[in-house]
Amino acid sequence: MxxxxxxxxxxxxxxxxxxxxxxxxxxxxxxxxxxxxxxxxxxxxxxxxxxxxxxxxxxxxxxxxxxxxxxxxxxxxxxxxxxxxxxxxxxxxxxxxxxxxxxxxxxxxxxxxxxxxxxxxxxxxxxxxxxxxxxxxxxxxxxxxxxxxxxxxxxxxxxxxxxxxxxxxxxxxxxxxxxxxxxxxxxxxxxxxxxxxxxxxxxxxxxxxxxxxxxxxxxNSNSIMHSDKNRNDIFKICNLVENDLKNEDCFEEFEREFSELKRNQIYHYAMQAKSEDYLKTAKEEISKLDLDKLSNRLFSKANVILECEDIADFIVKKYELEISELKSANEIIIGNIRQSYANLMDDYNKLKQKNKKLKQKNAKLKDKNSKLKEKNKILSDKNKEILSSRSWKITEPLRKMKKGD
Incomplete structure (x- = not known):
């Protein structure tokens, strides 16, 4: 085996x-x-x-x-x-x-x-x-x-x-x-x-x-998949799934998801439909759904099918809805970009202010460093003066004796 x-x-x-x-x-x-x-x-x-x-x-x-x-x-x-x-x-x-x-x-x-x-x-x-x-x-x-x-x-x-x-x-x-x-x-x-x-x-x-x-x-799907005759399979599939859910005693558990599945599948194949028969069946099947269980977006798409009078009307309404969705999506994208820009500008201004403080701190450190250098030069000159003095040379033997002790 x-x-x-x-x-x-x-x-x-x-x-x-x-x-x-x-x-x-x-x-x-x-x-x-x-x-x-x-x-x-x-x-x-x-x-x-x-x-x-x-x-x-x-x-x-x-x-x-x-x-x-x-x-x-x-x-x-x-x-x-x-x-x-x-x-x-x-x-x-x-x-x-x-x-x-x-x-x-x-x-x-x-x-x-x-x-x-x-x-x-x-x-x-x-x-x-x-x-x-x-x-x-x-x-x-x-x-x-x-x-x-x-x-x-x-x-x-x-x-x-x-x-x-x-x-x-x-x-x-x-x-x-x-x-x-x-x-x-x-x-x-x-x-x-x-x-x-x-x-x-x-x-x-x-x-x-x-x-x-x-x-x-x-x-690209085979052309056989694109015929209106085969598109009607989706209604049979939805019926099979509904029956299976009921036989497994879980239809109520999945009622919302099933409504979304059916709406999604019917709308998807309706977009490419060429016959009035398919659209008529699609309207009948969509009308059976509890549209209140759909999200706002899916509800709108279901209504496109319900409200259309023929294929031409469906295409017009479909594109109107898609344009509306694109505009809404575009507004959201623009809003997000504006918010991102505002956040970036806020971060930029904070960094700018922080940079200003760092520059001020750096200037103070430079001034302090300059003073320390000046002080160090004075001490260095004084040290040289001591080392070259007569008293430092005279006491050198005494220092050596002390080190020997």
Whole structure:
């Protein structure tokens, strides 16, 4: 039984696949299996997979018709034999020590899930460390090799943070203890959100590695993601999450966060919508929310959808709101700059006054030093006079005799 099963859905990523696979086969933790699901690629991705598999027996290659990442991950879960499960997207890559650090942390803490930090990149040589899962700021001065927590300790991360399947490291026995830890295969957008939410809520032991272990490629989404048909998936996702929260008896606990999640997702996809049907459904779904539970900013964005008459009207209202937000943000920035300037001027004036006093003190010291030099010259001249005097020379034998005594 391998220690870790790495599951990789693959679809038309010939330009990135080699880097992804190399980052996994070169892991410092060697006892792993690498399950690659070719999701109907039409480029050379399958050839690359077969080349790698021919030289590394840990690589398992499966092929299927194009169904999307959800089915690919589900197929990988069905055959995975590892004690732990780790998902990787085929255009991303991980640090060489990622699996070792995650495995050691999970073993030490006997945790169901391990969370960690994530870097983003457009170019491989320009990694940007993100603020996703910065749990070392939540749990300060903590030895994370001997520390676990539950979702109640990190509530803001459950519904409004990184939902990606690859952003957690899972104990397989924990996933197997439920019969519904699968990804919804009939959806294109947000298929990993329900999996994320259920896993965090159900876990009795979550742990954390405070290293940046996963490198996520920021790229333009496939055009299939941008169709209004697929945008409607977000309504289904929100319904699934709502049902899951209710089934776990914690919907009331998350009602505010759920309202924010739904508003955020619907507004995000409405910004690029082209059909009246999507906007109509968006208005219906937003109207179901208890808007009083939203912050002022989210309330304003929800109203943009509710008040629009059509796509053109929505775009106008959206940009008006964004301009208003930019103006407000600009005023805050200007206010902060002015305050900073005032503070700097205050510090400058204090330093100026202090410098003036130091100059006065320095002048007094210079005057005192000058007087001491003058006094020292007088004493030096007097000493020379004494040493050259006749009486000093006459008494020299007596001084020598005294020293001899």
């Amino acid at each position: 391998p220690l870790v099963s790495v599951i990789i859905p693959i679809f038309n990523v010939e330009n990135y696949l080699k880097k992804c696979l190399k980052s996994i086969i070169n892991q410092t933790l060697k006892d792993i299996e690498i399950i690659c699901i070719n999701d109907g690629s039409s480029d050379s991705s399958l050839n690359i997979l077969n080349d790698f598999a021919s030289s590394d027996e840990r690589i398992i290659v499966l092929s299927q018709k194009n169904h999307g990442p959800a089915k690919s991950r589900n197929e990988g879960l069905k055959i995975a034999k590892g004690k732990y499960i780790f998902f990787v997207d085929s255009d991303d890559y991980i640090q060489d020590y990622t699996l070792e650090k995650l495995y050691e942390n999970a073993k030490n803490n006997d945790s169901d899930i391990v969370m960690f930090k994530i870097s983003e990149f457009i170019r491989e040589d320009e990694l940007l460390q993100t603020n996703r899962f910065n749990l070392d700021e939540v749990f300060e001065d903590t030895d994370f090799n001997n520390f676990t927590f539950t979702y109640k300790d990190i509530k803001p991360y459950v519904l409004n943070n990184s939902f990606s399947a690859w952003s957690k490291f899972y104990k397989k026995s924990f996933l197997d203890s439920y019969d519904d830890f699968t990804f919804p295969e009939n959806l294109i957008l947000g298929e990993d959100v329900p999996f994320h939410v259920k896993s965090l809520i159900r876990s009795s032991k979550i742990s954390f590695v405070s290293d940046y272990l996963y490198n996520y490629r920021v790229s």
